[in-house]
Amino acid sequence: MRIALAGNPNSGKTTMYNVLTGRNEKVGNWAGVTVDKIESPLRKKYSVGSEGVIIVDLPGAYSMSPFTSEESITSDYVRNARPDVIVNIVDSTNLSRSLFFTTQLLEIGIPVVVALNKTDITDKRHNKINTKLLSERLGCPVVSTSADDGKGVDKLARVALNSAGGTQAAPFVGKKATDRASAEKADRERFAFVNKIVSAVETRETKASDLGIQDKIDDILTNKWLGIPIFAVVMFLVFQISQSWLGAWIAEGIVFENGFELYGLVTLIDMLGAWVAGLMEGANPLLTSLIVDGIIGGVGAVVGFLPLVMVMYFLIALLEDLGYMARVAVVLDPVFKRVGLSGRSVIPFVIGTGCAVPGVMACRTIRDERERRATAMLAPFMPCGAKLPVISLFAGAFFGESRWVGVSMYFVGILVILLGAFVVNSVTGYKARKSYFIMELPEYKAPSVSKALISMCQRGWSYIVKAGTVILVCNFAVHLMQSYGWNLRPVENAGDSILATAAFPFAYLFAPVVGVVAWQFAAATITGFIAKENVVGTLAVCFVGLENLINLDELAMLEGTGAEIAGVMAISRVAALAFLVLNLFTPPCFAAIGAMNAEIKSKKWLFGGIALQLGMGYSLGFMVYFFGTLFTGAGFGAAWMPILGWTVVLVFTLTILLLSLKSKRQAAEKADAKATATV
Amino acid sequence: MTLLNAENGKTYTVKNIETGDAELEAFLFSLGCYSGEKITVVKLRKSGCVVLIKDGRYNIDSALAGAIEIE
Numbered sequence: 001m002r003i004a005l006a007g008n009p010n011s012g013k014t015t016m017y018n019v020l021t022g023r024n025e026k027v028g029n030w031a032g033v034t035v036d037k038i039e040s041p042l043r044k045k046y047s048v049g050s051e052g053v054i055i056v057d058l059p060g061a062y063s064m065s066p067f068t069s070e071e072s073i074t075s076d077y078v079r080n081a082r083p084d085v086i087v088n089i090v091d092s093t094n095l096s097r098s099l100f101f102t103t104q105l106l107e108i109g110i111p112v113v114v115a116l117n118k119t120d121i122t123d124k125r126h127n128k129i130n131t132k133l134l135s136e137r138l139g140c141p142v143v144s145t146s147a148d149d150g151k152g153v154d155k156l157a158r159v160a161l162n163s164a165g166g167t168q169a170a171p172f173v174g175k176k177a178t179d180r181a182s183a184e185k186a187d188r189e190r191f192a193f194v195n196k197i198v199s200a201v202e203t204r205e206t207k208a209s210d211l212g213i214q215d216k217i218d219d220i221l222t223n224k225w226l227g228i229p230i231f232a233v234v235m236f237l238v239f240q241i242s243q244s245w246l247g248a249w250i251a252e253g254i255v256f257e258n259g260f261e262l263y264g265l266v267t268l269i270d271m272l273g274a275w276v277a278g279l280m281e282g283a284n285p286l287l288t289s290l291i292v293d294g295i296i297g298g299v300g301a302v303v304g305f306l307p308l309v310m311v312m313y314f315l316i317a318l319l320e321d322l323g324y325m326a327r328v329a330v331v332l333d334p335v336f337k338r339v340g341l342s343g344r345s346v347i348p349f350v351i352g353t354g355c356a357v358p359g360v361m362a363c364r365t366i367r368d369e370r371e372r373r374a375t376a377m378l379a380p381f382m383p384c385g386a387k388l389p390v391i392s393l394f395a396g397a398f399f400g401e402s403r404w405v406g407v408s409m410y411f412v413g414i415l416v417i418l419l420g421a422f423v424v425n426s427v428t429g430y431k432a433r434k435s436y437f438i439m440e441l442p443e444y445k446a447p448s449v450s451k452a453l454i455s456m457c458q459r460g461w462s463y464i465v466k467a468g469t470v471i472l473v474c475n476f477a478v479h480l481m482q483s484y485g486w487n488l489r490p491v492e493n494a495g496d497s498i499l500a501t502a503a504f505p506f507a508y509l510f511a512p513v514v515g516v517v518a519w520q521f522a523a524a525t526i527t528g529f530i531a532k533e534n535v536v537g538t539l540a541v542c543f544v545g546l547e548n549l550i551n552l553d554e555l556a557m558l559e560g561t562g563a564e565i566a567g568v569m570a571i572s573r574v575a576a577l578a579f580l581v582l583n584l585f586t587p588p589c590f591a592a593i594g595a596m597n598a599e600i601k602s603k604k605w606l607f608g609g610i611a612l613q614l615g616m617g618y619s620l621g622f623m624v625y626f627f628g629t630l631f632t633g634a635g636f637g638a639a640w641m642p643i644l645g646w647t648v649v650l651v652f653t654l655t656i657l658l659l660s661l662k663s664k665r666q667a668a669e670k671a672d673a674k675a676t677a678t679v
Numbered sequence: 680m681t682l683l684n685a686e687n688g689k690t691y692t693v694k695n696i697e698t699g700d701a702e703l704e705a706f707l708f709s710l711g712c713y714s715g716e717k718i719t720v721v722k723l724r725k726s727g728c729v730v731l732i733k734d735g736r737y738n739i740d741s742a743l744a745g746a747i748e749i750e
Contacts (some may be wrong), residue, residue, distance in 0.1 A: 001713045063709035067702060094734040097711050180701065187708055191716075198726075208734035209690075209719055215729070222738070224724060331736045436738040478697065611738060 002054045002081075003042070003160050006105060007089035008098050009060030010442050012117045016089055016147040020046060020157060022455050025057065026358070028320035030347070031440045032365035034059045035070040035076060037377055046157035053161065056083060060313060062097070064104040068367045084110045087156065089147075092122045092129055093443070095202055099194040101112075102138065107170040112140045117155050120146040126208035128291065134201045137173045145448050148448070214443060220281070227331035234319070239410065242312035243388070245402060250307035267302055305392075305533075309385040309463055314456040316354050320567040321447035325350065328441050339418050340425030342366075342437045344677040345375040351418060352382035354411070354459070356588050359384075360595040368435060371463035374424040375608030376599040380588045381416045381616075383409050385463065386532040387584055393536050397565040398576040405577075409584055416585055416620070420612060427608075427658035429667050466531065474527055475537040480525075482542055494542065499523055512645030513621040514575045514583050515629070515637035521579060530587045544566050574628030582621030587613045615652035624651060682728055682744035685720040691749035693718050698746045702741065718749060 005013045009031030018025055021040040026033060034057060043054040058077055059070040066072035078086060088105050090098040105112050116131060135142040141159045145152035151274070177183035221230060241631050254265030263271070280288045319325065333343030341499045342367045353358025359379040366372040383391065387405075395405035481499035485491040495498055499519070506522035514521050518541035527534035566576070587593055587610055600606050622645040629636055636642050685691060693714050696704055704713075712718060712731040719722040719731035739747075 062706065065705055065707075065709070067706040085688070096733040097735055100709060101712070130745070183705075184708070184713075188715075191711065191713075208736075209721070209731055215721055218729065219722065222724075223727065243742075291689060326738075330727075333740060392728040434699065434742065436700070436706075436743040436746070438743060439738045441738055587691075 001050065001052060001085075001161075001164055002039075002056055002083040002170075003087055003164075004056040004058060004078060004083045005087050005089055006058050006073065006078055006101075007060060007117075008062055008091055008094070008101060010440065011060065011089045011091040012100065012147045013060065014057055015088045016087075016153070016156075016374050017055055017113065019147055019153050019485075020055050024458050026455065027451065028325065029323040029324045029442050029445060029668060030320070031060060031442065032068075032070070032347075032362075033320075035361060035364040037073055041671070043170045044545075046154060046163065046331065048158060061101065063101055068365055070364045074547070078081050078105065078110070078416060085160045086110050086117055087160050087428050088112050089117050090117045091117050092118050092144075093125075093127075094195060094208075094391055095129065097615050099138075099197060101174045103170070103190055103194060104174075104568075105167055106138065106140060107173060109168050110202075111166045111168045112138075113156065113160045113163055114138065114142040115145045115147075115152075116142055117147055119144045120148060120151070125204075127202065127204045127206055130201045134197065137171060137197045137200065139169050162301045180377050186511070195247075201264055217444060218441065221324070221327045222330050224596050226346070227327075228335075231328055231331055234324070236352075236407065237412070238312060238315045238319070238406060242315060242405075243308050243406060247308035249313035250311070252306060262577065265307060281552065306387075306391050306460055306463060308388060310456050310460040311452055312385065313354055313549060314452050316351070317452035317455040318447040318449075319350075321445070321451060323444040326441050329439050330441070333439075335562035336417075336421070337435070337437075339421035341371055341374060341421050342435055343439060344437070345371065345378075348375050349382055349414075352384060353620065354385055356380040356382070356384050356592040357595045360592060360599055364600050370428055371435070373600045373602065373605045373609075374421055374428075376596050377424070377605070377612060378417045378420045380592045380596070380613065381585055382413050384588060386589065389533050390583055392533045393539075393565075394576050394580040397569070398573045399572055405580075409580075412581070412620075416616060420616060423612065427663060429663040438582060453622060467533070471537065472480075473532050474534045475531055478523070478527060478534075478538050495519075499542070500547040508644075512641040512648070513578045514570060514571050515625060515627050515635075515641065516575075520573075525583060525586070528583050529589070530582070531591075535583050539569070572629070572632070572634050574634065575625055577626035577628065578621045581624050582617050584617070585613065585620055586617030601677045615648075615655075620651045622646075649654045682718075682720065682723075682739075682747045682749060683724065683726070683741060685723060685749060687720055688721055688750060690717055691721040692716070693747060694750045696746060697748070697750040698743070710737070711712070714749070 005017055007013055010029065010382050014025050014027045014034050017023065017040075018027065019040070020042055022043045025038055037056060037058055039054050039056040042050075042055050047053050056077070058074040061071040061074040064075045064079075066075050077083070079089055081569075086105055086108070088102050090102060102112070102114060114134070116129060116134075122129065126669050129144075130144045141163065143152055143156045143159055145156055147153065172190060174186040174190055177181065177186050220226060223230075230293075249262075249264070251266055252263050253267055255261045277288060328350060329343035329346040331343075332346045336342055338344055345363075347365075348359045348362040350359075351362050356379055357381065360376045363372050363376040363379065366375055387409075391406045391409055395402055399405050475558055478499060481502075482494050482497045484498055485496050486498055486501070491497045500523075501519075503519040503523040506520065507517045507519045508527060510515045510522050510525060520539060523542055524535045524538040527538045566573075569576070571579070593606075593610065596609060597606050600609065624638075626642060626645060682691075693712060693716050695714055696707060696712070698704055707713065710743065716732075720730040725741070727731055727738060728744050729736055729738050731737075
């Protein structure tokens with residue numbers, strides 16, 4: 001038996017789904033968090049003896065006529081997949097809008113149960129809804145619920161299970177529409193029907209227009225002058241707390257003034273490793289190495305960065321729950337409009353700071369196809385959690401652990417997105433239709449700490465899984481490839497290894513960015529396309545002597561070895577910054593490219609997007625090196641290096657220019673043809 | 680007049696919506712924003728405005744605000 005959850009965006013469907021199934025799907029306080037259908041079995045405690053009950057969560061929709069692509073998932077599902085029961089989650093704070101969709105669901109013929117959700121808020125405002133009368137008028141059961149605190153959920157489950165197998169009579173049947181005018185007439189009648197019900201069942205003590213505090217907060221947060229600085233401060237705090245304060249304390253420990261030291265996780269794992277190694281003294285060295293370096297070290301691999309990333313996930317989850325995301329979209333809408341995007345693109349970018357994959361997926365709520373594709377190819381430019389180890393390594397080794405390196409990379413990321421949007425815009429031509437921006441402003445609510453903790457642990461766990469699988473395997477493969485030659489025998493000099501010889505041609509390509517022909521950097525950049533953390537691991541494995549300075553398992557430097565690492569890599573600080581930029585702004589990982597492919601749905605756009613990322617990363621990296629070297633007065637390496645670099649930058653720029661000219665000409669031709677046609 | 684000339688805190692009746700985008704107008708309709716319905720202006724800004732349609736708050740940009748005729 002399948003029970004589908006349907007209703008308006010941000011009415012609490014996924015929160016209800018999580019309570020009913022015990023899952024922890026992503027929730028957030030804005031319209032359009034869920035972009036795909038998800039399903040899971042109903043928890044035993046709610047299924048009262050019924051077996052095989054599946055709960056299906058659907059993206060929010062305002063009506064059965066879809067506006068954006070994720071809304072069509074909902075209307076297609078309830079029409080064609082014929083679930084046994086539809087649980088219509090109704091936002092009780094906006095009854096008059098929600099019931100429009102309810103009356104459409106009631107027409108399908110599948111039994112509907114209305115869950116009157118968010119009753120905690122209506123109760124607080126002393127607004128009353130007569131559920132008995134509502135149920136009579138609609139001709140279906142109505143259950144008061146509050147998914148946030150689990151109130152009424154068991155009753156809802158019971159009523160839904162009882163309704164299965166029945167039929168549903170519609171209290172209002174819209175006339176079959178043949179054209180737009182008659183469709184509008186039918187919809188007007190539907191709203192009139194809904195309005196009559198609402199005025200009969202609802203008594204409001206607090207009108208929706210009376211939410212003075214909410215509006216006052218909005219006045220400040222979306223203020224023309226203050227909005228953007230406030231957003232910048234909020235994001236800065238997210239990074240500062242996760243990377244310098246709380247996150248760093250958990251990872252590295254704290255030494256108090258009186259000398260008392262609270263160990264960090266990294267130290268604790270090291271101590272555990274040393275302890276086990278002590279226990280295993282005299283055992284087979286291979287086995288010891290496997291357990292101490294492999295297994296314990298493998299756990300440690302994650303621990304090094306996990307606290308930083310998890311604290312960041314936690315803070316982002318709080319922001320998502322608060323209702324701030326919609327306001328950020330509003331604040332940045334005018335900025336992004338200038339480059340052909342809109343405020344809709346902002347949410348994917350902010351989510352992308354955690355991980356590019358959900359960031360790219362969030363693009364689905366963008367209605368305009370061109371805008372959606374452009375956002376999906378630009379979201380991976382935001383430095384994500386996986387790029388943190390790379391930033392930390394270079395900031396630590398070359399810039400005295402200076403914070404400005406990390407923070408500035410985020411600002412560069414935003415600038416690159418704006419620049420990239422401008423490029424995409426001029427290459428693909430401005431949109432055919434006028435763009436309008438409308439964003440629902442959800443009510444602010446106190447963010448739930450427990451929900452943020454759950455979200456944090458879940459995303460932290462997938463980080464662990466990734467580190468224990470993809471990254472571990474890659475490091476292992478890199479290790480083997482640089483230890484063995486093509487004859488499959490161990491090599492004495494890593495320069496003769498499979499890895500070195502395979503990466504060597506690419507070393508020439510990347511030489512203009514780092515100023516030296518070094519296969520190690522080429523290999524690191526290439527493995528970085530699989531997953532960004534690999535950059536650190538591969539560098540550590542490849543540079544002779546670096547393995548002792550970087551704890552390979554923790555993907556982090558040992559304390560106080562920054563200068564030595566810089567010495568082993570033998571590149572200048574400018575080159576290090578350039579190499580960092582190259583790696584941050586080229587494609588982030590295979591997973592992100594997969595997500596891009598799913599959302600972009602066009603090979604031409606996908607390859608265009610990857611080419612843009614490659615070209616942008618390389619050009620920026622080279623220019624950082626070139627101009628940095630120019631200012632510091634250091635040497636450029638061989639003369640061919642800047643020549644090659646500028647050639648790539650020129651080809652990249654010229655391609656963009658040519659494509660934009662072509663698109664302009666096509667647009668002009670189209671306009672001409674149209675003019676002729678009208679004449 | 681359009682929403683662009685509206686006053687903060689006042690409730691108006693939508694007279695006409697002219698966006699040239701039928702899908703968008705159908706979407707606005709499903710929110711309860713169509714001719715003959717009430718719309719309250721919460722806050723008017725240069726870049727757009729916050730409006731109250733039924734019991735929901737929405738931010739709309741000035742392009743859309745200019746396309747909604749009110750009285």
